[in-house]
Amino acid sequence: MERATISPMTDPVSLDAQTRRTRILARHPNLVAFGVLTAVLIALPLVLRNNYQISILNFIGLNTILTVGLALLMGYAGQVSLGHAVFYGLGGYGVGILAQRTGLPPLAAIVGAAIITGLIALLIGIPLLRLRGYYLAVATLGLNVIFLLIATNETELTGGPNGLAIPGDLTIGGFTFDSDLKFYFLIWLVTLALIAVSLNIVNSRIGRALRAIDSSEIAAETLGINTARLKLQTLVLSAMYASIAGSLYAYWIGIVSPSDFSINFSIELVVMVAIGGLASVWGAIFGAAVVTLLIELLRNFLPQVLSGASGEHQIVAFGILLIFIMILMPEGLTAGSLKRLRAWRKKT
């Protein structure tokens, strides 16, 4: 990682360094990208002092965890989910309820919530993943509706429409996370770790098997891939990703309410994955960052155009963006632009 950043200008044997550099980039593109991302993440808080900016970065981190998990499910395993906010919500409500009822320490509550979410995903997934395409899409949407109804109606357990306050701060080994900046480092540390896990999965035998399912489930079956089991494992993994993100969100904000896990949010997650390119871990990160920033921009910009505008007006922009990207570049903004650039270069 370190060597990758050596500048050929300072190196005495500059040609050699340059070839070495390109070789590292070609051989380990993920490692290089990972290193660059880590460096940027360490540098960012030095530049940004403002709590608002830090909190946006935190949201990008949480959304990255969610999208990286969802990209595994949608892009690699080819299963659409319009209810991913459910697993995020299970993580959020999970830590709240566990901490409140059992008094588990925060770290144990987060792990516990992730395990429970994984088990729920397993139970839901066994029947649900037999469905395909539109059926799966609407069934997962239905799941989100049912989750919201439970969160709103079971006041005893979930606090109802007012939400559930998370008791206590997030304390790990005597260190209390009590500021946006501390959460920034925690959230992104977890995000980087989960990205690493995803990259390893994608570039392994399992990753190739998943892509085989995406291109043709029947062909994958004939090659001896247990598609049902693999899809289920992917669902459980991406649900646990979402749960961890939800738990971190809950501890950071201090309260969770049904509106945090709306259908709109599930759709926003799909937009993030679609913009990044369905089958791409790095694309998912790009999508999460672009959409999160876009939401913030629109939230600040629209009320100026439409005085006193309330509600989630940014959804218009999302809708149009989604249609454009899916028509022009169904492989996502990153892969799609690269492809166009290459085609253009060949022409000139």
Place this chain on the structure above:
Amino acid sequence: MTPDQLLQLLIAGLTIGSIYALIALGFVVIHNVSGVINLAQGEFAMLGALIAITLTGETALFNRAWTVNFNLPLFVAVMLATLAVMGVGALVYLLVIRLSHTNSVIVQIIITIGIAITLRGFALIVWGTDPYRLPEFTPGPPIPIGAAVLTRQDLWIIGSAFALMALLYLFFQRTMLGTSLRACAVNRMAARLMGINVSHMMLLAFVLSAGIGALAGIVIAPKTFMGYDTGTYLGLKGFVAAIVLGGMSDERGAIIGGLSLGILEIFAAGLLSSGYKDAIAFLVLFVVLLIQTTGILRRRRGIREAAGV
């Protein structure tokens, strides 16, 4: 529960069920002709209702920046609103569906969701988050049936739904255009070889479905508040109704599915808990999909669905 209460619930169920049936019908018409499942179907209903409401009275639009006062007679407003939404349906086909050449179901799903949230977003900008209501078509005391009552609007809803279904039946069975549409539904390639312009037929299917959806939204508007986000739930329930019995490709299945879903929902809400009323449709969907993914009435002709459409 007395028989009278039962009758009352049945009436309420039939009323909301006819709306679900109409929206389900819209899903089926588009799906049969074009193979697309248009997840923006509920948004057509929402737009129809909101436009009709705007045309009949004084409405403040664009966050109260602009107040319009059309005060058109109800009948004219209904016609104009339906035509306007049919235009939206045509635009959806011409600007989006026609231009996307994808075989990926995920991409198709994302595109129709994109359409749905774009329409919802436009409605949000024009009408804001306020709920709106249309005046009753013919105000007056409800009609007693035994000890139960049928409001005049219920009668309008059930009556116009069935009238529309009958008209559509005649259109599909007795006119050349309707027959061409059916030909596309059976086999698009063969229809093209017979000289039918399939692209025009798809446009017609979108226009027709948009019109059906708009009318459904308009007739229910005096009974429930309509807002920019009402379409989502209407659309989802129409989807469930279209799928459970007819597997998204059978008009009769969609109508019976819609009516039964409405009745089931009202009974479940009346007998169990009204808080979970909206969950009923999805519980039905889960159960039915897990038994048979191609609709109960359509066991044999499920090849297209089995292929993942």
